[in-house]
Amino acid sequence: MRNRTHRSGSEHFVWRLRGSGGELMRRWFFLFPSWSLGTRSKVDYSYCSIKSIRQEDIVAKKPKQIAIYGKGGIGKSTTTSNISAALSVAGYKVMQVGCDPKSDSTVTLRGGEYIPTILDTLRDKKNVKTEEIVFTGFNGLYCVEAGGPAPGVGCAGRGIITAVELLKNLRVFDEFDLDYVIYDVLGDVVCGGFAVPIREGIAEHVFTVTSSDFMAIYAANNLFTGIKKYSNNGGALLGGVIANSVNSPYAKHIIDDFVDRTHTQVIEYVPRSITVAQSELQGKTTIEAYPDSDQAKIYKGLAAKIAAHTESKVPEPLPGQELRAWAASWADQILAIETGEVRSAGSGI
Numbered sequence: 001m002r003n004r005t006h007r008s009g010s011e012h013f014v015w016r017l018r019g020s021g022g023e024l025m026r027r028w029f030f031l032f033p034s035w036s037l038g039t040r041s042k043v044d045y046s047y048c049s050i051k052s053i054r055q056e057d058i059v060a061k062k063p064k065q066i067a068i069y070g071k072g073g074i075g076k077s078t079t080t081s082n083i084s085a086a087l088s089v090a091g092y093k094v095m096q097v098g099c100d101p102k103s104d105s106t107v108t109l110r111g112g113e114y115i116p117t118i119l120d121t122l123r124d125k126k127n128v129k130t131e132e133i134v135f136t137g138f139n140g141l142y143c144v145e146a147g148g149p150a151p152g153v154g155c156a157g158r159g160i161i162t163a164v165e166l167l168k169n170l171r172v173f174d175e176f177d178l179d180y181v182i183y184d185v186l187g188d189v190v191c192g193g194f195a196v197p198i199r200e201g202i203a204e205h206v207f208t209v210t211s212s213d214f215m216a217i218y219a220a221n222n223l224f225t226g227i228k229k230y231s232n233n234g235g236a237l238l239g240g241v242i243a244n245s246v247n248s249p250y251a252k253h254i255i256d257d258f259v260d261r262t263h264t265q266v267i268e269y270v271p272r273s274i275t276v277a278q279s280e281l282q283g284k285t286t287i288e289a290y291p292d293s294d295q296a297k298i299y300k301g302l303a304a305k306i307a308a309h310t311e312s313k314v315p316e317p318l319p320g321q322e323l324r325a326w327a328a329s330w331a332d333q334i335l336a337i338e339t340g341e342v343r344s345a346g347s348g349i
Contacts, residue, residue, distance in 0.1 A: 001204065001255075002118050005275065013063065015341055017270065020068065022093075023332065025063045026125075031072065031150065032149075034314055037243055038115075043133065044340045048183075055180045056105050056197025061177060061179075063095075063178040063179055063181050064179065064180050064181075064205075064307075065091075065180075065181045065182075065190065065197075065203045065204050065235060066180065066181070066182050066183070066203055066204065066206075066207065066239075066306065067182075067183040067185055067197035067200055067202075067203035067206045067207070068080045068083070068182065068184055068185065068206075068207050068208070068209060068242075069184065069185045069186075069187030069199065069206065069207070069208045069209070069219075069220075069221035069223050070186075070208055070209035070210065070216070070220075070244075071187055071188050071210070071215060071220075072100075072186060072188050072217045074209050074210060074211055074216050074219075074244060075191050075211075075244045075245060075247075075270075076184060076186075076209045077098070077100070077104065077105045077108075077184050078276060078285075079209050079244060079299075079302075080095065080096065080105065080131075080184040080209075080278065081105070081108050081184075081285050082285045082286055082287050082296075082299040082303075083182065083299065083302060083303045083306060084109065084135065084141055084172045084180075084182050084301075085109065085138055085139065085141065085182075085197055085285040085287035085288060085299075085305035086094045086287050086296075086299050086300045086302070086304075087179075087180055087182075087306075088139040088140065088141045089139060089287060089291075089300075090244045090300075090303065090304070090307070092180055092307070093140075093142075093176060093177060093178045093180070094142065094178065094180045094181075094182065094303065095134075095143075095173070095176065095178050095180070095181045095182070095186060095191060095245075096137075096141065096142070096143055096178065096182050097108065097145075097146065097167070097182070097184065097186040097317070098143075098144065098145040098146060098184050098196070099146045099157065099159070099160045099163070099183050099184060099186065100148075100185070100186045101147070101149070102147040102148075103115075103146075103147050103148065103185070104188075105145060105184040105349070106135075106137060106143035106144070106145060107283065108279070108280055108283060108284055108288075109137035109138045109141055109143055109285065110135065110137045110138070110283075111138075111184050111283045111284065112282070112283020112284075114145075115132075115135045115143055115148060116132070116145075116147055116175050117145040117147025117148075117159070118144065118145065118146050118147055118159065118162060118166055119146065119147035119148065119149070119159050119162060119163075121133055121159075122162065122166075128170075129170075130170050130172055132177075132287075133166070133172060134172060136232050138284070138285065138287075139288075140287050141231045142176055142178070142307045142323065143157045144163065144167070144238055146159035146162070146163035147159045147163075147266060149202060152167050155313045160185070160193040160196045160197070163234070163334060164197075164198075164200070164202060164273050166191050181263070182306075183197050183203060184198070185210075187208060187220070187222075187223050188219055189319065192283060195226050195230070197206050197287035198227055198230055198235050199226075199230045199233075199235055200224055200235075201236055203234070204236060204312070204313045205236065205238075205239040205306075205309060206223075206236045206237065206238050206239060206268060206312070207238075207239045207240055207241070207242055208220045208223050208226060208238075208241055208242065209240055209241075209242045209244050210242070210243065210244065211243070211244050211246070211251065211255075212243075212246070212251035212252075212254040214243075215252075217255075217258055217323075218323065220241065220258075221258075221262070221317050222317075222322055223236065224262055224264075224316070224317035225317040226317040227314065227315060228314055228317060228333050229315070230314060231314045234289070236312070237312035237313055237314055237317045238264055238312055238313060239263060239267065239306070239309050239312045240259075240264055240265040240267040240309075240312075240316070241255065241258075241265065241267075242253045242267050242268055242270060242302065243265050243266050243268070243269045244270045244272075245269065245270070245271070245272040246269045246271055246272075247271050249337050250333070250334045250337040252269065253333075253337055254330055257326075257330075258326075260294060260328065261316075261318060262315050262316050262317060262318060263313070263315055263316045264313070264315045267302065267305055267306065267309075268298065268301065268302040268305060270298055271298070271344060273286075273295040274291050274295075274312040275289075275292060275293050275295040276295060277318065284309070285297060285299075286318050287300070288301055295302070303318070
């Protein structure tokens with residue numbers, strides 16, 4: 001439940017909402033100096049019935065929903081958690097939804113503590129309450145883990161489908177008055193379940209975390225294919241690439257060439273840092289453990305760019321054989337770039 005204040009010219013009224021349905025509590029009132037909402041008639045200072053506010057005049061805040069994909073082990077959850085933490089520190093209300101069967105997306109937001117997953121909770125009981133699946137983490141950030149099936153049983157993507165449906169039914173986003181919902185999604189495969197944030201248009205913007213390693217780029221290219229497939233049916237579009245573990249010239253050149261060929265962009269270059277390893281060993285994000293470090297500044301800058309991002313586009317994935325040929329062409333360039341013989345990504349290619 002929350003208070004919301006609206007000001008327009010000389011009007012000033014306050015209402016209290018419950019959930020997105022705008023259920024009004026009759027014991028609350030609004031006070032305005034001269035104009036009545038809806039009728040626009042002159043009135044004296046007075047207490048007025050809350051029932052005179054029309055439902056259509058009440059619009060619940062819609063959070064900005066973002067999906068971050070990436071190959072397993074690429075640093076996707078580390079990056080996502082630091083983005084969430086940075087947004088929270090900046091004053092936003094943030095919820096992070098882990099969409100990986102490992103269920104460890106939010107662990108560094110809770111001091112190394114794992115939380116019950118939605119699927120595990122639903123196995124134990126039929127009727128689930130919000131407080132049984134949503135937990136508070138660093139700086140008041142909200143944490144959710146979709147979970148996955150028992151090993152060897154069922155579909156891992158089903159956890160995402162179930163989680164999204166349950167969060168909607170419980171009106172969780174409205175209850176917590178969120179500014180951002182960030183989905184941390186496994187990007188090795190884009191099957192029906194893992195593609196839900198894209199296919200259903202739940203996420204407004206999609207970002208992918210990749211390094212210069214071929215399999216990470218291969219996974220990113222697959223993601224681009226999924227985004228393009230659903231783009232004509234209201235699916236989410238690509239905001240850009242987060243280049244992770246970029247500590248060498250050739251790594252940057254490879255990623256730059258890939259995003260150029262697929263008509264997208266690099267949102268941020270994130271170097272590999274021992275500060276990240278130190279933070280995670282403490283069960284914390286870098287934002288929490290070392291807020292004044294150079295690495296924390298990079299994550300804060302990345303979060304600011306994502307917060308300011310408004311226009312996403314349809315990428316142009318490389319066909320399989322073309323991707324393989326492109327990768328092979330780079331094999332002969334790496335040593336030359338490292339030794340300074342090649343000064344740009346386009347040289348000799």
